[in-house]
Amino acid sequence: QVQLAESGGGLKQPGESLRLSCAASRNIYTMGWYRQAPGKQRELVATITNSGRTNYVQSVKGRFTISKDYAKNTVYLQMNSLKPEDTAVYYCTAEIFGQPYWGQGTQVTVSS
Numbered sequence: 001q002v003q004l005a006e007s008g009g010g011l012k013q014p015g016e017s018l019r020l021s022c023a024a025s026r027n028i029y030t031m032g033w034y035r036q037a038p039g040k041q042r043e044l045v046a047t048i049t050n051s052g053r054t055n056y057v058q059s060v061k062g063r064f065t066i067s068k069d070y071a072k073n074t075v076y077l078q079m080n081s082l083k084p085e086d087t088a089v090y091y092c093t094a095e096i097f098g099q100p101y102w103g104q105g106t107q108v109t110v111s112s
Contacts, residue, residue: 002026002101004092009106012082016110020077022092022103030095031075033066035088035108045090048075059085082110 003025012018024031032047032055046066047055054066065078075092087110092103 002028002094002096004094004101004103006090006092006103006106009090009108011109011111013112014083014110016082017078017080018082018108019079020090020092020106020108022075022077024073024075024094027070027073028094028096031068032093032095033075033077034091034093035086036091036105037085037088040088042091046077079108082108084110084112086110 005023006020008018008020010018029050030047033045034042035045036042044057045060046064048066048068056064063081066075068075086108088108089105090108091105094101
């Protein structure tokens with residue numbers, strides 16, 4: 001198992017930036033971020049592996065960057081040029097032998 005501790009959510013205006021952090025209790029090969037907006041299904045935002053391979057949903061490509069501090073077992077999601085449609089609860093996720101583990105979620109609200 002793994003424990004995931006997220007931080008960094010908040011209220012931002014369109015065009016601003018925000019960085020989310022997720023500290024894992026141990027090293028995990030694949031980690032990432034999902035988000036769920038009100039009334040919508042949870043969707044993948046970005047993932048990163050220990051080999052550095054990243055994957056993004058099309059809607060955030062060029063605006064969001066996922067990275068990992070391997071010494072701290074911490075994954076970051078740098079979100080730039082935020083849009084109102086980025087408003088959602090963001091969940092950190094870690095995959096162990098195909099089993100997903102989730103953080104508690106952190107709210108990101110983008111509004112003028």
